[in-house]
Amino acid sequence: MKHRGRHRRRRRGRALRASLAGTALALTAAATLISTSQAAGGATPGALSSITSADELRGLQLRETLTDTTELRTLSHAMGGGVGVDEVLRSANHAMRGEGDCFATEKDNLPVEPVAARAYCWEPGDAVDDKWVPRSVTTSRNNQVIAAGWTHTGVESDTPGDTTGAGGPPAGVTGAADTDDEGLARVAFVDAADPTDLRYRWVLLVVPTADGQGFEGLRSRLGGMVWYEDKLIVTARGPESRGERDDSLYVFDLARFLRPDVTDSDVIGKTGDGWSAHHYRYALPAVAAYRPPAGGCDARDNDGVPCFGSLSLDRTSTPPTVVASERFRPSREEPARIWRYALDTTAERTGMLTTTGRESVAVATEAYETEAAGVRGVLAHKGDWYVDQAAGKRDRHGTLWRQDEEGAEAARCAQDKADETSGLQSYACWGRHTASLSYSPETGEVWTLTDPIPERVLYAVRLSDVDSALS
Template sequence: MKHRGRHRRRRRGRALRASLAGTALALTAAATLISTSQATGSGTPGALSSIGSSSQLREFQLRESLVDETALDALTSEMGGGVGVDEVLGSANHTMRTEADCYDTEKAALPVEPAVARAYCWESGDAVNDNWLPQSVTTSRDNRVIVSGWTHTARTGGADDEGLARVAFVDASDPANLTYRWTLLVVPKADGDGFEAVRSGLGGMAWYEDKLIVTARSPESTGRQDDSLYVFDLRRFLRADVTGSDVIGKVGDGWSAHHYRYVLPAVASYSPSSGGGCDARDNDGVPCFGSLSLDRTSTPPSVVANEWFRPSSEEPARVWRYALDITPERVGLLTASGARADVDAVQAYETGAAGVQGVLSHKGDWYVGQAGRDREVRGTLWRQDEDGARAAKCAGDVAGSKAYACWGRHTASLSYSPVTGEVWTLTDPIPARVLYAVRLSKVDSALG
């Protein structure tokens, strides 16, 4: 792969020149220069490089596995029947704070340029709960429902809780009064005997028609990286009638979901066709899912994804696309083919950006959210294509200078709402957890 080789030759060249310089002073000066440049966002990742060879594209291939519908129907019947999103929203028992009620530390995470259209902060108990980490966001087509995915960090509760995935369904029909209800993501057991927890970093999610697609870990995954996509039917929420137990599954004559009132069972999953997990060490092998979002402007509609490497690394991330099926009986699933139901990426690129936290594609343009080099530095939202990269510029650290580090601090995934024209994202650390939207037109007009 020519462009990968180019990056590696550059790294080897830099290492050789540093070695030949032979002085600690030279090494320190070089490190300081690189750190300052990257921290202030003064450089660009350049143009996207197309990935086109069959061997390279094979690394993105997934294999479809559908949940046995008979077993799912039996579980639904045993739990009293399925319910839809409206019931979940109608039972909302948490309230979000408007921007005016957010704390200064939360508002400090908002972007400098462009300005937010609106922002919200979580109810106080969730805003400071370090057991759960907010990672992803998506919206309904009409933007009346916002969905946010959180993963359990297992700071307390033990290893059994690590990777649990809960989703906040937010009623956004009244922009001045957002309320939400938590739901636990589960997967029906293969033997038909109840359900078990989905384990996921929930780095990304996409809502298309009646399906919610999230990043997750397959049973074959050996690490804590999301190597798969799981699909959930938003018409099939199930009620858990035991809410005072840590158990996930059957409890006596009832059902428990780790204290949550609702569970959402998976109806399909997509895991690497190679049969193993993903490789998060570099961009040579099967990629891990860093985030996911929906592109309604492609034909057919599609989901786009990215992998993640630390901002301090020089490993360029890949971004890629899977087509969604639009046939009536499979709407919202990925387009699969062949006897083994393989799913191929229909487009893939390499971006020069490291530390990619979220990706969005709209009308052929790619928007790449790049984290700051350290936690106190703002990120950058790049618009990239095969011709180059552009981003908003704002005041830099040096008087009169301009830098690209204008996006929010600690941002996670991205999502676009077509009705309002807003790009949604959220931040994860305590005490700076905020959910906000910026108009895409403002993002484009602010490009430097």
């Protein structure tokens, strides 16, 4: 309890200093209240605060659990052998729409300043499907492939899965009690080799069963996703059948896609003499998981073990690192922690987290607290941290801050109605309803996506344009 008290007093002290600094910079708007929990557009979150407390850093630790490789090989062999991402892309059966074909409501979500370098929208059926929600995005190193993670909201779908052809499986099919859609996670693997013709294929994320004789669906918010070499890392909540109800990181090997031979079944796993992945042609099995040793996370405040919000990859650190932010309950507006884990670069463990000790624990190599509330994504690049802060009001744009231990900057755009009386320019220039950030070194672009209906758009902004627009 003493530790929590110190933490909260320190947070209030930083909030007071940030508020006083904001007032000094806006003497012409002395009557305007500037608060660190205010909607993006007026208040600056100020500088990042380094987390050095041993107790706080201990709360960021993760313990590694590996899938038995022999059992995974047995499962793959039973299903005809694993395949790579190239085969998945060759079977892409959905088409993205270019910006010119996006709905007006979708394009309204694009950033004001800086403008998007390119933008795409999902096939109409996915664009208005209220059962599945886009949560995260990442890209391959050469930017030839984009992966977008979606989570099922819990509403039963009449057309589950992703069978061959554009029409999907037979209408009226519903999942069995133990294989319903609620919480399932799937990834759209998008072939982006031709910027004028993006196509994608859905893949179901699964977890091998403990006996190595099958697999079950991964139930996940999928708020974060990282692609490094041949590994895909996602935020997830493990299968409840194993009692895994805590936020975790799951790792998938992109050379091990499974090919179920039954695509007209709701079952996930073994069915009769064949295998099914709930109507999906491909399933991707987890090869490792990382969980807090102390148990469950706490989404009520930032004093305990954090719940994972977003993930991104920083290739400019040595070694490369996975960057994470925490999430809170929708009603909470708390300053968020952001931190990183080192990636292993040894041949046999490439793409796994670096662990130490007999218990194989991954520790945070760097951690900060940002006073930005409503963090939707975070990106680290060459020592700078880019924090995507959601607006306090549903119809407003968010803000992309560049922060370090010296301060915060963001692009300024035209005054909006909320700022007319104060004379302050708005920082609410970033996209609306964004979720997750990903940087592509090949093109220098920052990718993100939006989630509500009918406002779903996938777009990229050049990082150099972001930096040029900072004020």
